[in-house]
Amino acid sequence: MEWEAPGIVLDGRPYGEGDLIVAVFTAQQGVHRGLARGGASRNRIALWQVGNLVSLRWVGRLPEQLGSLTGEMIQATAASAMRDAMTLGLMRAACAVAVGALPEREVYPVSFSALLSLLARISxxxxxxxxxxxxxxxxxxxxxxxxxxxxxxLTGETMDLSLVSPRTGRAVTEAAAGIWRSRMLPLPAFLREPDQTGDTAQWRDALRLTGHFLERDAFGHHHRPLPEARRHLYQMVEQLAG
Incomplete structure (x- = not known):
């Protein structure tokens, strides 16, 4: 069994002397792990850095086996991100969320395209x-x-949506929230308007919003907390936002 595809490096962990077990994400194979022989060596370690876009080849005797991964660099996103602490934090957080939330070997082309677009902006x-x-x-x-x-x-209104129910994930207007206002999560306007970019305070609120549902649903169903890289990124943004 084998496949070849461009993919994103999501994680790499030492295995034995000089090898890595690498998690990659492709449009056709989803999140997939493999053994990168010599991946921790001086000549190959740069290839398997988190965030890189790599031309991959996976080979295994049986589909369910770990298999072996080899690759050639397409885009060294990691090198670009290392110039700035916030950019590096964004890249690590995105890859950590993807590898932790997505089931292995299941196809999620929309998430792959979304992550690829984010990494292009990071580059x-x-x-x-x-x-x-x-x-x-x-x-x-x-x-x-x-x-x-x-x-x-609560009302069906489409204007002045500024809050989200932490239980249902549905938007609510300020007026309709009433006495439950303090229990709601802020809804930054830029999440509903593609042409808006938001500011630091809105980014903090947006990450608090998505973090709540990631932690409760995507990670909570597997009894795991949000990844440390994601928590660290939120703390950086929160500090900037004051």
Missing amino acids: AEVATAGDLARFEMSLLADLGYGLDLSSCA
Whole structure:
């Protein structure tokens, strides 16, 4: 059994002397792990850095086996991200969320395209924490946990939506929230408007929103917390937002 495809490196862990067990994400194979022989060596370690886009080849005797991974660099996203702490944090958080939330060997082409777009913005050094929140919104929807931000859950209004129910994931207007206002999660306007970019405070609120549903649904169903890289990124944005 074997396959070849371009893929994103999501994780790499040492195995034995000089090898790595690498998790990659492709449009055709989903999240897939394999043994990269010599992957921790001086000549190959740069290839298997988290966030890189790599031309992959996986070979195994049986489909269910770990198999072996080899690859050639397409885009060294990791090298671009290392110039800035926030950009590096965005890349690591996105890949950690993807590898932790997506079931292995199941196909999620929408999430793959969304992550690829985010990494392209990271490579171009134009990515923001708002872009990460949008990626997480897309991933939640792809997993079947999508938020409904189209209208107010209580009144049906489509204007002045500023809150989200932490229980249902549906939008609510400020006026309709009433005494439950303090229990709601803020809904930054840029998440509903593709042409808006938001500011640091809105990015913080957006990451708090997506983080709540990722932790409760995507990770909670597997009895795992949000990845440390994602928590660290939120703390960075929260500090910037004051």
